[in-house]
Amino acid sequence: MTLTVPLESPEAADPERFGPKAANLARLAQAGLPTPGGACIDAQAYRAQVEHLGLCVAARQAASADLPLARRRALEVRMGLFQQPIAVPVLEAWQALEGVPAAVRSSALVEDRAGASFAGQFESYLGVGSEADYLTAVRACWAALWSVRALRYFALQEIDPAQNAMALLVQPFVAARAAGGGLSRTPGGEMLLTAAPGPGSAIAQGEVVPDRYLLDRDAVVLEAEAGRSQTAAGCAHERALPRARSACLDRSQASALGSLLLRAEQLLAHPVEIEWVLGANGFQLVQARPLRVEAAVAVAEPWPSDRVLRGQPAGIGRATGRSCVIRSPASERSRWCSARPTRPSAFPMAWK
Incomplete structure (x- = not known):
């Protein structure tokens, strides 16, 4: 069985591989x-490597x-995957790029499924420029299945990580001038796009407040709001201040x-959340996952203006009770939380 197949191959559409x-x-x-193209590496490569290294028992015990x-066994699996040579053929995807820097992305068998997206739990590496760095990125993506945050998410979903595996997506790196995400359906029935300058990692890392574009079902822009960048004022220990910037997309692009x-x-026959990049070849899609949409909750009575928080929502729902502002994953938990832009991986910790 071939472990590496091009993204355009019919085989690549098999989520079980x-x-x-x-x-x-x-x-x-x-x-x-439009996508950047590239190749997929079968999850069987991960399974074969784990078996070759004799880590199957440690994985089950973890x-x-x-x-x-x-915890000891999970660390043993992670370190084993990092420290030992790769015994399965994974270089074909890298060699097919012919010197173009790579984007190496996780594609776990449990990732991007309805009800358990695992958003932000695994790893992606952009601009990988050498064979040695590529092999390190492969190891790191495999090992991410056993990271502390991924194991916490597995436990919350009651999923056994030992029964899962990590496939990989290897693509040409797009030197994007803008990137972001999109929701094909909001609770109000519209579509929502987000955008920020650069390759998109700034949004994932919580370094910017992205642009927001609200569209109707005919892709007509209803609202457009430019985002803000977080910049340090002088000393790195001082509070970061938001800096206004111009919008990344005009209305025709949105x-x-x-x-x-x-x-x-x-095409996917359900609402989707996408990630996209805008480079020399125009818009390209780099991810599409199922989107859970709930009906908008009607507010029985208007809330006083001094009790309304404005910002980018991180989850669906409505709650009452004591709130807190999250400044770190160790912050005190409450019924609902407000935080500066941050990684999606922080929220399972906040809501546990």
């Missing part, structure tokens, strides 16, 4: 939607033993991207 992230992107590419032993978002929803 290549994970839903890669499989969804393969379906988009095969339907003619998922089922008491907490101290489980409308064109909205049309791609609609096509992705139609």
Whole structure:
């Protein structure tokens, strides 16, 4: 069985071999939607490496033993995957790029599924420029299945990590001048796009407040709001101050991207959340996952203006009670929280 297949190959659309992230992107590419292309590495490569290194028992114990032993076994699996040579063929995807820097992305078999997206729990590496760095990125993506935050998410979802595996998506790195995400359906029935300058990691890392574009179902822009960048004022220890900037997309660009978002929803036959980049070849989609949409909650009575928080929502729902501002993962938990932009991986800790 071939472990590496091109994204355009019909085989790549198999989520049981290549994970839903890669499989969804393969379906988009095969339907003619713009993607960077690239190749998928079968999750069997991860399984074969774990077996070759003799880590199967440690993996099972990491998922089922008491907490101290489980942590030791999880560390044993992670370090084994990092420290030992790779015994399975994974270089074909790198060699196919012919010297172009790579984007190496996780595509776990449990990732991007309805009800358990694992958003922000695994790893992606952008601009990988050498074979040695590529092999390190492969190891790191495999090992991310056993990171502390991923194991916490597995436990919350009651999923056994030892019964799962990590496929990989290897693509040409896009030197993007803008990137962001999109929701094909909001609770109000519109579409929502976000955008920020650069390759998109600034949004994931919480370094910027992205632009927001609200569109109707015909991809017509209803609202456009420029975002802000977080910049340090003088000393790095001083409070970061938001800095206004111009919008990344004009209305015609936002409308064109909205049309791609609609096509992705139609192809996958359910609401979707996408990630996109804008480079020399125009808009390209790099991810599409199922989107859970709940009906908008009608507010029985207007809230006083001094009790309303404004910002980028991180989750669905409404709650009453004592709130707190989260400044770090160790902050005190409460019914609902306000935080500066941060990684998605922080929120399972906040809500546990």
